[in-house]
Amino acid sequence: MELQLSDDEQLFYETTERFLEDKTPVAVLRELRENAVGFDPSFWEEGVQLGWTSLLVSEEDGGGSVSGKGLKDLALVAHAFGKAAAPGPLLTTNIVAAALSRSGSPEQKSGVLEGILGGQIAAWAHAEPHPNNGLGTITATLSKSGDGYTLTGVKAPVESAAQATHFLVSALLDGAPTQVLVAADAAGVSVAPMGTVDLTKRFGQVTFADTPVAAGDLVGAPGGAAGDLEYLTDVANVILVNEMAGSFERAFAITLEWTFDRYSFGRPLASYQEIKHRMADQKMWLEASQAVANDAATAVQDADEDASVIVSSAKAYVSEYGLEALQDDIQLHGGIGVTFEHDLHLFLRRMTLNAGLHGTKSDHRLRITDLLEAKEAAA
Amino acid sequence: MSENQMEDVEAFRLRARAWLADNMPKANDQYEMTMGGDLPDEEELAVVQLNRDLQRKLFDGGFAGICFPKEYGGQGLSRAHADAFNDEISGYMFPWRIQVPTFTPCASVLLEFGTEEQKQKHIPAILKGEELWMQFLSEPSGGSDAAGALTTAVKDGDEWVLNGSKIWTTGAWWSDWGLCLARTNWDVPKHRGLTVFILPIHQPGIEINRIEMLNGSKEFCQEYITDVRIPDSDRIGQVDDGWTVGIRWMFFERSFHHSDLTVRPTTTIAVDEVDTGLLPLAKQAGRENDPVARELVGESYALKRATQSLGHRIPAAMMAGAMNDQGASIGRLMAGISGTRQTDIEFELAGSSAVAWTEGDSLGKEGEGYLMRQTGCIGGGTTEMARNVISERVLLMPRERSGDKDIPFRDVERGRKA
Numbered sequence: 171m172e173l174q175l176s177d178d179e180q181l182f183y184e185t186t187e188r189f190l191e192d193k194t195p196v197a198v199l200r201e202l203r204e205n206a207v208g209f210d211p212s213f214w215e216e217g218v219q220l221g222w223t224s225l226l227v228s229e230e231d232g233g234g235s236v237s238g239k240g241l242k243d244l245a246l247v248a249h250a251f252g253k254a255a256a257p258g259p260l261l262t263t264n265i266v267a268a269a270l271s272r273s274g275s276p277e278q279k280s281g282v283l284e285g286i287l288g289g290q291i292a293a294w295a296h297a298e299p300h301p302n303n304g305l306g307t308i309t310a311t312l313s314k315s316g317d318g319y320t321l322t323g324v325k326a327p328v329e330s331a332a333q334a335t336h337f338l339v340s341a342l343l344d345g346a347p348t349q350v351l352v353a354a355d356a357a358g359v360s361v362a363p364m365g366t367v368d369l370t371k372r373f374g375q376v377t378f379a380d381t382p383v384a385a386g387d388l389v390g391a392p393g394g395a396a397g398d399l400e401y402l403t404d405v406a407n408v409i410l411v412n413e414m415a416g417s418f419e420r421a422f423a424i425t426l427e428w429t430f431d432r433y434s435f436g437r438p439l440a441s442y443q444e445i446k447h448r449m450a451d452q453k454m455w456l457e458a459s460q461a462v463a464n465d466a467a468t469a470v471q472d473a474d475e476d477a478s479v480i481v482s483s484a485k486a487y488v489s490e491y492g493l494e495a496l497q498d499d500i501q502l503h504g505g506i507g508v509t510f511e512h513d514l515h516l517f518l519r520r521m522t523l524n525a526g527l528h529g530t531k532s533d534h535r536l537r538i539t540d541l542l543e544a545k546e547a548a549a
Numbered sequence: 550m551s552e553n554q555m556e557d558v559e560a561f562r563l564r565a566r567a568w569l570a571d572n573m574p575k576a577n578d579q580y581e582m583t584m585g586g587d588l589p590d591e592e593e594l595a596v597v598q599l600n601r602d603l604q605r606k607l608f609d610g611g612f613a614g615i616c617f618p619k620e621y622g623g624q625g626l627s628r629a630h631a632d633a634f635n636d637e638i639s640g641y642m643f644p645w646r647i648q649v650p651t652f653t654p655c656a657s658v659l660l661e662f663g664t665e666e667q668k669q670k671h672i673p674a675i676l677k678g679e680e681l682w683m684q685f686l687s688e689p690s691g692g693s694d695a696a697g698a699l700t701t702a703v704k705d706g707d708e709w710v711l712n713g714s715k716i717w718t719t720g721a722w723w724s725d726w727g728l729c730l731a732r733t734n735w736d737v738p739k740h741r742g743l744t745v746f747i748l749p750i751h752q753p754g755i756e757i758n759r760i761e762m763l764n765g766s767k768e769f770c771q772e773y774i775t776d777v778r779i780p781d782s783d784r785i786g787q788v789d790d791g792w793t794v795g796i797r798w799m800f801f802e803r804s805f806h807h808s809d810l811t812v813r814p815t816t817t818i819a820v821d822e823v824d825t826g827l828l829p830l831a832k833q834a835g836r837e838n839d840p841v842a843r844e845l846v847g848e849s850y851a852l853k854r855a856t857q858s859l860g861h862r863i864p865a866a867m868m869a870g871a872m873n874d875q876g877a878s879i880g881r882l883m884a885g886i887s888g889t890r891q892t893d894i895e896f897e898l899a900g901s902s903a904v905a906w907t908e909g910d911s912l913g914k915e916g917e918g919y920l921m922r923q924t925g926c927i928g929g930g931t932t933e934m935a936r937n938v939i940s941e942r943v944l945l946m947p948r949e950r951s952g953d954k955d956i957p958f959r960d961v962e963r964g965r966k967a
Binding site for chain 2: 173174426429430438440441443446447449450451453454457458460461462464465479480482483484486487490532534535536537538539542543545546549
C-alpha cells in the first residue's frame with residue numbers, strides 16, 4: 171500500500187476497512203465456514219455499490235475509479251480484504267470485468283460486464299488442475315464447429331464457480347490462446363465443488379464437455395489472447411500479493427501485541443532477545459512485502475515495460491517470506507496459535523491460499539528467468 | 550533562475566545525463582574488479598587516486614555533494630535530485646571509495662556537529678576529493694559496544710593527548726583524516742565520558758597495522774595511538790558529550806544505504822543495458838537450461854527487487870513521519886540478510902568450480918566470496934545490533950539489560966574474572 175494516500179484514496183481505504191470490520195468481523199467469518207457460498211449475497215451487492223468491481227472498467231463501459239488509477243485503487247481494496255481475511259469473489263469478478271472492458275464486444279459489455287457491475291458473479295476459468303497446473307499452462311481446446319466452436323477441457327480452481335452466471339475460459343484454438351465467455355448453464359458445463367484451505371473462499375472444478383461456443387462469444391480475436399492473459403495474470407497477482415500484505419500486517423500486529431501481553435518466567439515475551447530479533451526480522455519482511463506489493467500495483471498500472479517481472483518478483487518474495495513470518499507468528503503463540511479459536515489462522519489461511527493461486531513462488535521465479543532471457547534476446 | 554530557486558528535477562536529470570556522457574568514463578570490467586578489494590598495493594593506490602580524480606571531476610562539473618549546502622561547496626539540492634543523479638550515473642564510474650565512510654558517516658557528522666571553521670576547512674576539501682576520511686570507532690576490546698571505548702584523551706593546556714587503539718578502519722593506510730571517539734572521563738557512566746575528535750592519520754604517534762583477512766585482503770587496519778596531540782579546535786561537540794555525536798554517527802553509518810549525501814548508482818546497469826540478474830553467471834556455469842539454476846536466478850532477482858523496493862520505502866516512511874529515524878536499521882538488516890542469501894545463490898550456481906578452479910576461471914571467485922559471506926552482516930554495525938534497534942526503537946520492545954549502567958566506567962567489568 172502507498173505510504174501517502176490522497177484524501178480521496180485515504181477515505182476509500184478507510185471506508186472499505188470500516189465496511190469489512192462491520193460486515194465481516196472474525197465471528198462472522200467463523201460462521202461462514204459452514205456456508206456453501208462463503209458470503210452473504212447482500213454483503214457482495216453492497217460492496218459492488220462501493221465500487222469493488224468497477225475499478226478496472228473504463229468509464230465508457232460504466233466503470234470508474236477513485237484516483238484515476240483503477241488498479242492502484244483495487245490494490246487498496248485487496249489490502250483491506252487481506253487485513254480482514256474478507257470473503258467475496260473480489261479477484262475473479264475483477265479479472266473478468268477487466269478482460270471484458272479491455273477486449274469484450276459491445277454485447278458482452280452490455281450483458282455480462284453490466285451484470286458484474288450490478289453485483290452478478292462471473293468467474294475466471296483459466297488455471298487447470300494437475301498435472302497441467304504450471305503457471306500459464308493451457309490444455310483446454312476450442313475446435314471449429316459449423317459457424318462456431320466447441321470447447322473441451324477442465325478448469326480448476328475456479329473461484330465462486332457455483333455462483334457464477336458466466337465463465338471467462340482460456341483455451342487453445344489451433345494451438346493459440348483464445349478467450350471465450352461461456353454461460354454456466356450452457357450444454358456440457360458441470361461444476362464439482364472443491365475443498366480449500368480458506369474459510370470463506372469457495373472453488374469449483376469446471377468441466378466443459380463439447381460445450382458449444384458461438385463466434386460472438388469469443389473475447390478478443392481468435393488465437394489473440396496471449397497479451398491479455400499475461401496482463402490478467404499480472405493483475406491477478408497484484409490483487410493476491412496486496413491481499414497477502416494486508417493479512418501479513420494484521421498477523422504481525424496481533425503477534426506483536428501478544429509478545430507484550432504474554433508473560434513467562436515473570437517477564438513479557440517481548441523482553442526476550444530471541445523473540446525481539448524474530449520480530450525485527452518480521453518487521454523487515456513486512457515492510458519489504460508492503461513495498462513490493464505496492465510497486466507491483468504501480469508497475470502494472472503504469473504499464474511499465476518490466477511490469478511482469480516486477481509482479482512475479484513480488485509474488486515470489488511475499489510467498490516465501492510472508493508465509494514464513496505467518497508460521498513464525500503461530501510459533502510465537504505456541505499451542506493457542508494452532509487452535510480454531512484463535513484468529514491467527516484466518517490470516518494464515520488467506521496467505522497460504524494466495525501463495526498457491528496463479529503461480530507458486532517457484533513458478534514465478536521461473537517466469538522471472540524466462541522474462542529476463544526474453545529481455546536479453548530483445549536487447 | 551534566482552539563487553534560491555531550485556532547479557527542476559527533470560531539467561537537472563537531463564543536464565546530468567548530458568554531462569555524464571561527455572565527461573564520465575563508463576564502468577568496465579577492469580574497474581569492476583577494483584571494487585572487490587584485495588589488490589596489490591600499487592594498484593590499490595592507483596584506484597584510490599582514480600577515486601580522488603573522479604570526485605574532482607564531479608566537483609568541477611558542478612555535481613559533487615548534491616545535497617550538501619552551497620556554502621561548503623555542495624549543490625544545495627534535494628533528495629529527488631540526488632535520486633535522479635543516482636539513476637543517471639548507473640553504468641558509469643563513480644568515486645565509490647569516497648562514499649563510505651568519507652561522505653557518510655564522517656562528513657554527515659561534520660555537517661551536523663562541526664564548528665563553522667571545521668566545516669569550511671574540511672567539507673569543500675572532501676567534495677574536491679582532497680580529503681579521504683576514516684572512522685576511528687571500533688576498538689579491539691569490542692565492536693558493537695562502541696560506547697565502551699578505552700582510547701583515552703587527556704586535556705593538557707589547549708591540547709588533548711590521545712592514547713589507545715582503534716580497529717577495522719578500512720584503508721586507513723591510504724586515507725587522510727580520522728573521526729575518533731575517545732574517553733575523556735573514566736569517573737562517570739560510559740555514555741557520559743566520551744568526546745569526539747578529528748585527527749590527521751599520518752603522523753608520528755599513529756602506527757598503522759594492516760590486518761590480513763581470510764581471503765588475503767589487507768584493506769582493514771588497526772591503529773596504535775601513542776601520545777598524539779590534538780588542538781582543542783579539532784574537538785567535535787562538547788567535552789564528555791561525545792555520545793550525542795556518537796548516536797548520530799552510528800545512525801549515519803547504518804543508513805548509508807539511503808543517505809542523500811552519498812552517490813549510489815541505482816543499479817550497476819547502464820540506462821541502455823539490460824539487467825538480467827544472475828543469468829550470465831548461470832550461463833558461465835553452463836547451467837542456463839537447468840531448472841534448478843533457473844529457479845535460483847529468479848529467486849535472486851526477486852530478492853534484489855525487494856531490497857530495492859524496501860530501500861525506497863524506508864526513507865519515504867521516515868520522511869512521511871510514518872516511521873522514526875531508527876527505521877534505517879530495517880534497511881541495514883535487509884542488506885545483510887538478503888546479501889547472505891545472494892552469496893549462497895551465487896555459490897550454488899557456480900557449482901564445484903567455486904571450490905576448485907582452473908587458472909583464469911572466474912567462477913572461483915564465488916567460492917572466495919562465499920568464505921567472506923558474513924562481512925555484510927558484520928561491518929557497519931552487526932545485524933544483531935540492527936535487530937536490537939528495530940525491536941527496541943521501532944517496535945518499542947523492552948531494552949536489553951546492561952551491566953554497565955549508572956556506574957563509573959572505571960568500575961565496569963571488562964572481562965572474565967580470574
